[in-house]
Amino acid sequence: QSVLTQPPSVSAAPGQKVTISCSGSSSNIGNNYVSWYHQLPGTAPKLLIYDNNKRPSGIPDRFSGSKSGTSATLGITGLQTGDEADYYCGTWDSSLSAVVFGGGTKLTVL
Amino acid sequence: QVQLVESGGGVVQPGRSLRLSCAASGFTFSSYAIHWVRQAPGKGLEWVAVISYIGSNKYYADSVKGRFTISRDNSKNTLFLQMNSLRAEDTAVYYCAKENEPEAGRSEIDYWGQGTLVTVSS
Numbered sequence: 001q002s003v004l005t006q007p008p009s010v011s012a013a014p015g016q017k018v019t020i021s022c023s024g025s026s027s028n029i030g031n032n033y034v035s036w037y038h039q040l041p042g043t044a045p046k047l048l049i050y051d052n053n054k055r056p057s058g059i060p061d062r063f064s065g066s067k068s069g070t071s072a073t074l075g076i077t078g079l080q081t082g083d084e085a086d087y088y089c090g091t092w093d094s095s096l097s098a099v100v101f102g103g104g105t106k107l108t109v110l
Numbered sequence: 111q112v113q114l115v116e117s118g119g120g121v122v123q124p125g126r127s128l129r130l131s132c133a134a135s136g137f138t139f140s141s142y143a144i145h146w147v148r149q150a151p152g153k154g155l156e157w158v159a160v161i162s163y164i165g166s167n168k169y170y171a172d173s174v175k176g177r178f179t180i181s182r183d184n185s186k187n188t189l190f191l192q193m194n195s196l197r198a199e200d201t202a203v204y205y206c207a208k209e210n211e212p213e214a215g216r217s218e219i220d221y222w223g224q225g226t227l228v229t230v231s232s
Contacts, residue, residue: 002154033218037219044223045205047219050210050220090157090219092216094215097169099147099160101156101157104155
């Protein structure tokens with residue numbers, strides 16, 4: 001059971017928009033920055049969003065992040081088949097003194 | 111460019127020990143906290159441990175506390191994970207991952223290695 005809660009899967013058609021939610025508590029999302037990672041099959045995770053809503057260089061602006069209270073959301077617009085991957089949210093948990101991740105969300109682009 | 115290369119994985123019997131290494135390059139290793147994160151086959155990411163830039167602070171997941179030890183050699187740009195009393199549930203790909211700050215928990219994990227597979231089986 002992950003400390004952060006994500007939907008197991010989401011799907012949408014190419015060109016459409018999808019959002020992935022990440023729910024936590026005051027000890028993690030509520031008081032720390034959230035990051036998002038994507039993981040293509042058979043590869044290592046890669047940073048997608050940091051500090052709730054910032055994109056590293058090279059990440060297109062189709063990807064966006066937001067946070068409100070103890071929840072965070074990843075948004076992806078203009079879906080492409082290459083976006084099919086597992087997506088994870090992560091943050092520091094101040095009570096556990098640990099990094100916590102969501103259970104991951106599998107994105108399918110139909 | 112930042113590179114993190116893990117090694118030391120393999121097949122080990124339950125109760126035995128294994129030591130993983132992570133060789134870093136492309137950045138000032140001694141200036142950043144470094145993590146170990148693992149992923150069991152077909153499962154999600156599970157954080158294992160983190161060590162601060164000079165090794166003064168270390169934090170562990172409850173699942174490995176007392177069995178695993180994280181350490182670093184800044185003179186050799188290398189991170190280690192000593193794993194003792196291994197269990198079947200420790201079977202996973204182990205990634206080393208760089209945090210974007212010297213101390214743990216202050217920033218995002220911005221780079222990941224390619225991982226090394228540890229299989230605990232008799």
